[in-house]
Amino acid sequence: MAAPSFTVTPLQNVKEQKFSPYVNNGGTTLAVAGPDFCVVAADTRLSDGGYGISSRTVPKVTKLTDKCVIATSGMQGDMITLHKTLKARLVMYEHQNGKPMSTTAIAQLLSNTLYYKRFFPYYTFNVIGGIDDDGVGVAYSYDAVGSFERVKYSSSGTGQQLVQPILDNQLGRKHHHVPTTAAPVNMTVEDSEALVRDVFNSAGERDIYTGDFVDIYTITKDGVKTSKAELKFD
Amino acid sequence: MSILEYNGGAVVAMVGKDCVGIASDLRFGIQAQTISGTQPKIYKIHDKCLIGLAGLATDNQTVFEKIRFRTNIYRLKEEREIRPKTLSNVLSMMLYEKRFGPYFVEPVIMGLDGPDEKPFISAMDLIGAPLLAEDFVLAGSSASEALYGVCESLYRPNLEADELFEVLGQCILSAVDRDAISGWGGVVHIMTKEGITSRYLKGRQD
Numbered sequence: 001m002a003a004p005s006f007t008v009t010p011l012q013n014v015k016e017q018k019f020s021p022y023v024n025n026g027g028t029t030l031a032v033a034g035p036d037f038c039v040v041a042a043d044t045r046l047s048d049g050g051y052g053i054s055s056r057t058v059p060k061v062t063k064l065t066d067k068c069v070i071a072t073s074g075m076q077g078d079m080i081t082l083h084k085t086l087k088a089r090l091v092m093y094e095h096q097n098g099k100p101m102s103t104t105a106i107a108q109l110l111s112n113t114l115y116y117k118r119f120f121p122y123y124t125f126n127v128i129g130g131i132d133d134d135g136v137g138v139a140y141s142y143d144a145v146g147s148f149e150r151v152k153y154s155s156s157g158t159g160q161q162l163v164q165p166i167l168d169n170q171l172g173r174k175h176h177h178v179p180t181t182a183a184p185v186n187m188t189v190e191d192s193e194a195l196v197r198d199v200f201n202s203a204g205e206r207d208i209y210t211g212d213f214v215d216i217y218t219i220t221k222d223g224v225k226t227s228k229a230e231l232k233f234d
Numbered sequence: 235m236s237i238l239e240y241n242g243g244a245v246v247a248m249v250g251k252d253c254v255g256i257a258s259d260l261r262f263g264i265q266a267q268t269i270s271g272t273q274p275k276i277y278k279i280h281d282k283c284l285i286g287l288a289g290l291a292t293d294n295q296t297v298f299e300k301i302r303f304r305t306n307i308y309r310l311k312e313e314r315e316i317r318p319k320t321l322s323n324v325l326s327m328m329l330y331e332k333r334f335g336p337y338f339v340e341p342v343i344m345g346l347d348g349p350d351e352k353p354f355i356s357a358m359d360l361i362g363a364p365l366l367a368e369d370f371v372l373a374g375s376s377a378s379e380a381l382y383g384v385c386e387s388l389y390r391p392n393l394e395a396d397e398l399f400e401v402l403g404q405c406i407l408s409a410v411d412r413d414a415i416s417g418w419g420g421v422v423h424i425m426t427k428e429g430i431t432s433r434y435l436k437g438r439q440d
Contacts (some may be wrong), residue, residue: 161412162383169384169408175437202386206379 022075022123023049026209027060028159029071031129032171032192033137033152037220039192042071042130043200043231045212055162056212062092063224068103068130069217071100073157082122085113104128107140107148114146121145125156130219137209159203189218199230204231236375237338238289240265242415244274246354246381246406247344248389249315250398252355253426256344257406258286261418271418271439279305280315281430283345284423288373289360290338297339301325315439318345322356324362329362336360340373351427377416380409395424399433407437
């Protein structure tokens with residue numbers, strides 16, 4: 001018996017709906033490490049992936065320990081799960097080791113957690129800020145699959161391309177005429193917080209996904225202080 | 235890969251107090267390969283008007299030659315130089331004529347307009363949609379977000395000529411450092427009633 005033969009012609013003018021497991025809910029985060037403090041900030045706008053605003057008051061920052069804070073932009077669903085997972089692992093660590101996880105250890109843990117899902121990643125863009133065991137301010141920045149680097153300052157999210165050059169200019173002192181004999185100048189906590197507010201105002205002007213409010217977390221040896229700044233609602 | 239990102243490049247213009255400035259990077263490259271680090275993107279139309287062109291390099295050259303032709307004819311007929319605002323409209327029409335087969339350029343025009351020599355800046359997209367701003371305008375697909383960020387932060391109104399130079403210099407250098415296909419230094423032109431001061435900037439050569 002002859003095998004049946006088929007010809008398949010693709011349908012014309014038919015759009016196929018493909019399910020995408022990912023959506024970008026927008027937002028910008030940043031972390032700035034000082035000599036003995038760290039400032040971590042994120043806006044609180046949740047977009048629906050398009051032009052709509054689902055909420056103006058959704059936090060993107062989670063305090064992990066008294067010395068470490070994580071801020072995440074990207075997909076809100078993955079962000080919530082990731083923060084939940086990390087907090088659970090922190091509790092387990094504290095039970096098993098009798099002490100809270102150090103910021104450097106948390107940084108490595110996040111990297112491992114993200115790479116664990118290398119082939120179906122968390123759609124998250126993270127920054128971690130805090131102080132290490134010596135009391136020195138640290139910041140770490142990550143990509144979606146866990147590649148990370150310790151930095152003096154970092155930003156992520158839809159406003160990253162707007163914000164990062166400003167941080168390079170003001171914090172990295174790039175292109176400033178600094179005499180080589182001058183001692184490196186470190187910013188104070190107040191100056192850093194003021195810079196963060198300015199930077200978010202600028203990002204909010206030009207990035208439609210950034211705005212509403214900013215949560216600013218300041219981590220010092222005395223713990224974590226939070227404040228909120230207003231941005232434009234447009 | 236967008237055709238507007240084939241050669242890279244960044245241009246920004248800003249308004250100051252009785253002065254205007256325009257800055258560009260110096261890279262000329264073809265995708266990842268850099269051919270030259272001494273190719274500015276700003277051309278002089280006349281003493282009171284400069285035009286910067288980002289986008290596809292070959293179209294930049296062609297559009298500039300067409301502009302030069304038009305402004306030369308204008309000068310012969312009107313017996314005066316073309317006003318920057320008028321040039322902006324002329325360019326807008328020229329680009330829209332090619333609506334369905336456009337020149338891949340992103341122009342930025344700056345000058346001192348009219349008998350009052352009022353600072354004027356404008357930009358447009360590749361099919362001529364004009365953008366008149368009071369503070370700053372920029373062009374350059376790859377570096378545009380970075381430029382928006384720094385300009386929004388560093389700009390303030392009523393900058394004097396030397397302050398404007400500093401701000402433009404910092405903006406262009408900081409922004410192109412975050413763009414792989416723009417950079418290799420910069421050039422800043424500041425135009426006042428007295429004339430044009432041009433300075434080349436040393437930047438990262440990568």
